[in-house]
Amino acid sequence: MTREIKTNSNLEKVLASGAFAVTGELGPPRHCSAHEVVEKAKHLVGNVDSVNITDNQTAVVRMSSLAAGILAQKEGLEANMQMVCRDRNRIAMQSDILGAAALGINNLLCLSGDHQKFGDHPQSKNVFDVDSINLIEMVRTMRDDGKLLSGQELPPDGRPKIFIGAAYNPFADPEDYRVHRVAKKVAAGVDFLQSQCIYDMARFRKFMAKAVDMGLTEKAYFLAGVTPLKALGMARYMKNNVPGIIVPDELIERLKGVPKEKQADEGIKIACEQIEEFKEMKGVAGVHLMLIEWEHMVPRFVQEAKLTPRPKL
Amino acid sequence: MIIAERKPIEEIKGFIEGKKKVLLVGCRGCVTVCNAGGTKEVGILASLLRLDAQKEGRELTVDEFTLERQCDPEYIEELLEMVEKKYDAILSMACSVGPQFLTRRYPKEKVYPSLNTCFIGGALAHGIWAEHCQACGNCIIHNFGGMCPISRCSKSLMNGPCGGSSGGVCEISKEVECIWHLIANKVMEENRLDDFAPVQPIKDWSSSRDGGPRKIVREELVK
Numbered sequence: 001m002t003r004e005i006k007t008n009s010n011l012e013k014v015l016a017s018g019a020f021a022v023t024g025e026l027g028p029p030r031h032c033s034a035h036e037v038v039e040k041a042k043h044l045v046g047n048v049d050s051v052n053i054t055d056n057q058t059a060v061v062r063m064s065s066l067a068a069g070i071l072a073q074k075e076g077l078e079a080n081m082q083m084v085c086r087d088r089n090r091i092a093m094q095s096d097i098l099g100a101a102a103l104g105i106n107n108l109l110c111l112s113g114d115h116q117k118f119g120d121h122p123q124s125k126n127v128f129d130v131d132s133i134n135l136i137e138m139v140r141t142m143r144d145d146g147k148l149l150s151g152q153e154l155p156p157d158g159r160p161k162i163f164i165g166a167a168y169n170p171f172a173d174p175e176d177y178r179v180h181r182v183a184k185k186v187a188a189g190v191d192f193l194q195s196q197c198i199y200d201m202a203r204f205r206k207f208m209a210k211a212v213d214m215g216l217t218e219k220a221y222f223l224a225g226v227t228p229l230k231a232l233g234m235a236r237y238m239k240n241n242v243p244g245i246i247v248p249d250e251l252i253e254r255l256k257g258v259p260k261e262k263q264a265d266e267g268i269k270i271a272c273e274q275i276e277e278f279k280e281m282k283g284v285a286g287v288h289l290m291l292i293e294w295e296h297m298v299p300r301f302v303q304e305a306k307l308t309p310r311p312k313l
Numbered sequence: 314m315i316i317a318e319r320k321p322i323e324e325i326k327g328f329i330e331g332k333k334k335v336l337l338v339g340c341r342g343c344v345t346v347c348n349a350g351g352t353k354e355v356g357i358l359a360s361l362l363r364l365d366a367q368k369e370g371r372e373l374t375v376d377e378f379t380l381e382r383q384c385d386p387e388y389i390e391e392l393l394e395m396v397e398k399k400y401d402a403i404l405s406m407a408c409s410v411g412p413q414f415l416t417r418r419y420p421k422e423k424v425y426p427s428l429n430t431c432f433i434g435g436a437l438a439h440g441i442w443a444e445h446c447q448a449c450g451n452c453i454i455h456n457f458g459g460m461c462p463i464s465r466c467s468k469s470l471m472n473g474p475c476g477g478s479s480g481g482v483c484e485i486s487k488e489v490e491c492i493w494h495l496i497a498n499k500v501m502e503e504n505r506l507d508d509f510a511p512v513q514p515i516k517d518w519s520s521s522r523d524g525g526p527r528k529i530v531r532e533e534l535v536k
Contacts, residue, residue, distance in 0.1 A: 085468070090515070112475045115467050117485045126468070133472040134515040149515065169476030177474070177497035180506055184472050188512050196476055243479040 006143070006191070009106035009163035010078045011050035013313040014286075015192060015221045020279055021286025022307045023080060023194065023223060024048035024298060027057060028068035037068050041075035043295040047302045048077070049310055050107055052194070052288070055082040059119025066100050073104060080165060081105050084113025089129035090138065094148055097139060101160030109165040109194070110135040132166060133188045139164050140189030164189060168222070169196040170207035172244040179210045186219050194288040195225035197238070200246040201274065208283045217283035224278045227290040228301065229267035232256060268301060275305045314343035314435070315408045316442045317350060317428040322361060325404065328425040329362065332401035333372050337427070338392065338415065339379035340407035347442055350406030350428050352379040358406065358427065376400070383411030389418045396422060433464075450520030450527065456513065458499040463516070465492035471513040473497075 003016050014021045024044045029036040044051050051072060055065040062068075069079030081100055083093065097108065112132045116124050130138065139162055141147050146154045168182045182193065198204045204224070211217055229235045229247075232255040239247035251270065258266045278284045287307070291297050302308045319325075329335050337355045345351030359375040366373035378395050380388045383405060392415070396403070402423045405412035408430040415424045432444035447464035454461045463469045467485050474493030477484025481494045500509045518524070 112468050112470065114477070115485045117467075128468045128470070129518065130515050131468065131470045131472050132475075133512055137512060138515070167476060172474065172476045172478045173480060173491075174474075174478075174494055174497050174501070176501060180497075180510070181472070181474070183510065184512050187510070243477045243482075243484040 007106055007161040007163045009050070010313065011080065011107055012163040012191065014049045014311055017311065017313060019311045020307070021050075021221070021223060022048045022302065022310060023286065023288045024051045024295075025054065025288070025290045025292065026051050026068070026072060026077075026295065027054045027292065028063035028065065030060065030062050032063060034071050037063070037071040038075055040295045041072045041077050043298045044072075045076045046310060047298050047308060048289065049286075050078040050080045052080045052082055052109060055084045055111070055113070056087065056119075057082075057114065059086065059114045059116040059121065061120060066096060066103070066105070069100070069105055070103055078107070079105055080107035080109055082109040082111055083135065084111045085128050085130055085132060085135060086113035086116060086126050089127050090149055093130070093135065094138065094142065097142060097160050097162065098158075101162060106161065107163045107165060108139060109167070110139065110190070111167055133184050136164055136166055136185055136188040136190045144189070164191045166190045166193050167196065168193045169244050170198075170204055171196055171200060171246045175203070179207060179214065179216070182211065183214060183216055186216050190220050192221040192223060192285075194223045197225050197227040197245055197290060198274065199229075199238075199251055200248050201277065202248075203246065205281070208281060212283040217285075221285035222283055223286045223288045224274075224281075224284050225288045225290060226271050226274060226278075227292065228271035228294075228297075229255060229263075230294065231260070231263045231267070235267075268297075268304060271301070272305045275307070314346055314433070315430060316347050316432050316434045316444075317344050317408050317430045319349055319354065319358065319406075319428055320426070322365075325358070325425075325427055326362070326365065328404065328427075329373075329402050334374045334376075334400050335362070335402045335404060336376045336378060336395060336398075336400040337404050337406060338383065338411070339377070340383045340405075340411055341379060342382045342384065342407070344407055344428060347436070348440075350408075350411075352377075355379055355406055358404075380407075383407035383414055386414065386418065389414050392419075448521070449516070449518070450524075451517065457496045458503075460492050460496050460499075462492055462496065465490075469516075471516055 005016055026040050053065040053069040056062050065081045069081045072079050110132045116126050142160050143162055146159045166185045170178050235247050235252050235255055238245050255263050275287055337359050339350050339352055339355035355377045359377050362375050382388045396419050404425050404427045405415055406427045409426055412424045412426045433446040434442050434444045437443050444464050449463050467483050474491055478491040478494050483489040483491045
């Protein structure tokens with residue numbers, strides 16, 4: 001799959017080359033010490049093509065994704081800056097996009113954002129001036145048409161060359177509508193998509209077949225989201241408490257079948273099996289690894305999943 | 314209609330602390346329909362305050378009066394005779410328009426809100442009300458199968474449902490229905506996926522509260 005290169009993004013280059021892409025995730029700290037970003041980054045350098053820098057995920061105040069993204073880039077990673085619609089209006093968003101591009105950010109992941117009810121400031125006012133699909137369209141207009149939402153023109157050398165990303169979740173409801181929502185993201189101009197954590201392979205296969213059938217995978221790169229299960233407790237928690245995640249009973253049974261101290265290894269084994277299937281699955285252009293607060297496991301994991309070495313383009 | 318509910322009794326007691334003569338003013342508009350501030354609720358609150366004063370051995374006179382509406386100056390005027398009886402506090406049991414109109418007409422009086430104005434909504438069943446409108450000033454529900462994503466989606470998404478929609482309920486609570494689940498299902502049932510495919514544009518919020526406090530002037534009605 002080769003497509004026109006629109007930006008300076010390494011992730012875009014990898015995807016356009018036809019290589020199976022790998023993205024990671026780095027959650028900024030709940031304080032301003034850069035040290036934690038640097039430490040987490042060390043585990044990811046050389047093991048991923050780009051790393052998502054989360055934007056106050058679960059509505060908990062953290063170092064900004066822009067600042068943490070710049071810190072991560074200094075360590076040799078390429079940031080995929082996440083931007084949620086919860087905390088900023090269109091003025092602040094466009095301003096931050098211009099600022100991010102000026103500082104060398106090449107990728108932006110456009111998200112609605114977790115509701116603040118989940119976070120550490122449930123009393124706050126939310127914004128949701130635009131939604132994630134409107135945000136995709138806004139970035140695309142800034143980049144390709146050289147215009148702000150107001151119509152204000154951007155000079156040719158002042159347009160943000162951003163590789164535009166978004167999320168997709170085949171496991172949310174209504175099931176049959178999910179692919180049509182992704183189609184809206186594609187129509188809005190998204191370049192790549194990363195999925196929610198996949199455990200229900202049957203449902204994912206069905207979703208991807210539909211996306212391929214609709215021609216969506218020809219217009220945007222689809223990455224499959226992988227989070228190895230650390231333990232039986234985590235699997236049960238995700239199954240019962242995280243809206244939009246499906247953990248099939250057979251996975252729970254499989255983890256139950258191994259002693260507690262071996263469950264993390266089994267979780268990694270399951271994830272590696274999934275990745276082998278994704279590598280062969282039509283329409284899947286790479287994987288998005290979400291080893292949340294388990295960054296030190298990334299070097300081992302990418303090796304076991306045969307995802308390294310990463311291409312240098 | 315406007316849905317309101319009475320403030321906690323302790324908060325209302327705080328308003329009248331040290332006061333001996335208070336007037337409760339009800340409203341026969343929306344708050345009567347939603348059982349929050351009509352004649353009946355005025356009576357209940359008056360009894361509660363009287364009993365409480367009696368229990369604590371305080372002297373307290375509570376008078377009751379219900380206006381046709383508290384959002385029209387002509388009805389607010391009807392309270393003049395009562396106001397002249399000199400109350401230490403006037404407790405409005407209307408939506409928050411009421412105490413503000415009372416304050417404007419009777420600026421020397423100490424007026425307090427006894428209700429919390431909650432939302433624009435309707436009754437789902439007896440005793441259950443739900444929000445259905447956010448007064449954005451530019452109704453678009455016809456684009457969404459007759460359902461309002463602005464007021465009924467937790468994130469006011471124009472292009473939902475988000476990834477937190479699960480089993481027909483919103484990610485914020487199992488008690489909140491996902492309106493986008495209903496919108497998407499209706500679109501699919503009606504085989505309208507192609508019509509619904511275009512991205513809904515970024516909402517213009519200038520007609521909403523974001524454009525500043527709003528006012529409507531109907532020239533043909535202005536005398």
